[in-house]
Amino acid sequence: MSSPGTQIDPLDGVRILDLFAGPGGLDVAAHFLGHKSIGIEWDRNACATRYAAGLPTFHADVTVMRQTRFDEIPRSVDVLAGGPPCQSFSVAGRGAGRAALDTVKEFMRRLVSGEDEARIDEDLHSLNVDPRAALVLEPLRWLLKAIETKGRDPYRVIVLEQVPAVLPLWDVYAQLLRSGEGRLGGVKYEADCWELKTEQFGVPQTRTRAVLIARLVGSGAVSRPSTTHRSFDVRRGRGETHQTEAFTLESRPADKWVSMAEALDSADALPGSMVDMSRFHSKGRTDFFVVSNYGSNGNPKKRGRRLSSEPAFTVTGKVSRNKIYRTQVDFEENKFDRFTIAESGVLQTFPHNFPWSGNDQAQQVGNAVPPLLGMHVLSHALSGAAPSDTQLADSTTWPESSSDLTAHLRDIGCGDRTRCPEGSHKVSRTRRKPAP
Known part of the structure; x- marks a missing residue:
């Protein structure tokens, strides 16, 4: 190759x-x-x-x-x-x-x-x-x-x-x-x-x-x-409480879907990795849950959740708005993290070092x-x-x-840019305030 x-x-x-x-x-x-x-x-x-x-x-x-x-x-x-x-x-x-x-x-x-x-x-x-x-x-x-x-x-x-x-x-x-x-x-x-x-x-x-x-x-x-x-059952039933114990990585069969933690941990382990999961390590494993930027079941205020031991929500252009919590206490105190671009790319299965x-x-x-x-x-x-x-x-x-x-x-x-889409190379400039 x-x-x-x-x-x-x-x-x-x-x-x-x-x-x-x-x-x-x-x-x-x-x-x-x-x-x-x-x-x-x-x-x-x-x-x-x-x-x-x-x-x-x-x-x-x-x-x-x-x-x-x-x-x-x-x-x-x-x-x-x-x-x-x-x-x-x-x-x-x-x-x-x-x-x-x-x-x-x-x-x-x-x-x-x-x-x-x-x-x-x-x-x-x-x-x-x-x-x-x-x-x-x-x-x-x-x-x-x-x-x-x-x-x-x-x-x-x-x-x-x-x-x-x-x-x-x-x-x-x-x-x-x-x-x-x-x-x-x-x-x-x-x-x-x-x-x-x-x-x-x-x-x-x-x-x-x-x-x-x-x-x-x-x-x-x-x-x-x-x-x-x-396939992953997105309609799986569970209460609003975050229950990590019921969805451990160890209980997952080898041919089941790939979880966020598995994908991100694998990327983290590669030489020169641009992914660092250490901020989510707990008791020897990567543990977090994601709250979606989108509402669910027609209710814009009801945000879906995914555990690190589950696949991610569909990665959209708003992926950086999803909130990541290490624990339920962090959720209650609104202490959240975000996926980096490299991590979001890995969830899309781009290489960890893809040059965004x-x-x-x-x-x-x-x-x-x-x-x-x-x-x-x-x-x-x-x-x-x-x-x-x-x-x-x-x-x-x-x-x-x-x-x-x-x-x-x-x-x-692009060449000399004359044949690129019209206006695509224009760079907006911040207007200066008029002098007093």
């Missing part, structure tokens, strides 16, 4: 294109599986993290990149992956995208049927919905662009992920890909989609994602990725695909098998990238 810090040409042999790449969840997964990837990401903070990590990146708008810079995508790319922004579909959002699911399905069918795209865009922009809802169409448009561009081959594999509310759209994607009709020009895929729970793949948090996998017909059948751990950079780092962590889930999904999509034990063991530490590589990737991604 080559290090991103030792590659002579970052774009040589790239085979995975990651749309809406964020700080690199799928790219990190691809690296540990031995595949090179390049991401398209509009947020300059996420790009800063990607450059520091040695991940090839275009700092660009996905739509603009497809329309005007498609020829810059390496021709070696044969895997299309992506997770379009989920705010408009998320249960935590306003739900404009959920209300427009049927409308978006119709636009998908219109795109494949061959209707004029300018007319489709005009109709799309006239709708009173969150504009981000339309971005779920982008992977389909990239697929059609590849099929219709001379000198390009259809993507061999497609991997998409989103919040569970988008599963009906992935189902329509799968139907269209299997049909080969219209602009697909007879190109057919084996395709299917599912809801996957992250804790069933060893991720130390409860998070459900809608995932689609498609392979060109002739490349093998598509099946649901095999789970490695049990730029601003809004908590948001970057929360927006990312958990790399461990990505490894299972990508490995299954590409080879029909789970990641090897060696690949999983190697995924705990990130190889350091040289300053020369970071500078080179920044030049590839």
Whole structure:
């Protein structure tokens, strides 16, 4: 496995294109599986993290990149992956995208049927919905662009992920890909989609994602990725009192979900670790409980709790607002701690030393695909098998990238900044008070 810090040409042999790449969840997964990837990401903070990590990146708008810079995508790319922004579909959002699911399905069918795209865009922009809802169409448009561009081959594999509310759209994607009709020009895929729970793949948090996998017909059948751990019952009943004794690590079977304490203690034990759990040690083990920033059961004042011997709540961009208490006494006295960015990243299964950079780092962590889930999904999509034990063991530490590589990737991604998203590099300055 080559290090991103030792590659002579970052774009040589790239085979995975990651749309809406964020700080690199799928790219990190691809690296540990031995595949090179390049991401398209509009947020300059996420790009800063990607450059520091040695991940090839275009700092660009996905739509603009497809329309005007498609020829810059390496021709070696044969895997299309992506997770379009989920705010408009998320249960935590306003739900404009959920209300427009049927409308978006119709636009998908219109795109494949061959209707004029300018007319489709005009109709799309006239709708009173969150504009981000339309971005779920982008992977389909990239697929059609590849099929219709001379000198390009259809993507061999497609991997998409989103919040569970988008599963009906992935189902329509799968139907269209299997049909080969219209602009697909007879190109057919084996395709299917599912809801996957992250804790069933060893991720130390409860998070459900809608995932689609498609392979060109002739490349093998598509099946649901095999789970490695049990699911966690988020509806488990217990009183409001914090009861550590009933949920000890020692009583947990080996194939059960992975707890926060296990993940963080493992990271803490690594050489040069950026995670320090000593502040939570009690009687020979890491012991704490987390109070969520979000309400539960429709009551904004009722905050859920998770013990250190349980998986974390879904890691969102507000993860830094969760409060961590060592004891019930600390809770009653409001003496709390917070997860660091490195610790939050570990709960997302990023390596403990992943070089988070730029601003809004908590948001970057929360927006990312958990790399461990990505490894299972990508490995299954590409080879029909789970990641090897060696690949999983190697995924705990990130190889350091040289300053020369970071500078080179920044030049590839931003150059003179004239083609970056408009206004993305503007730096706000604090206004000085007028002299008295």
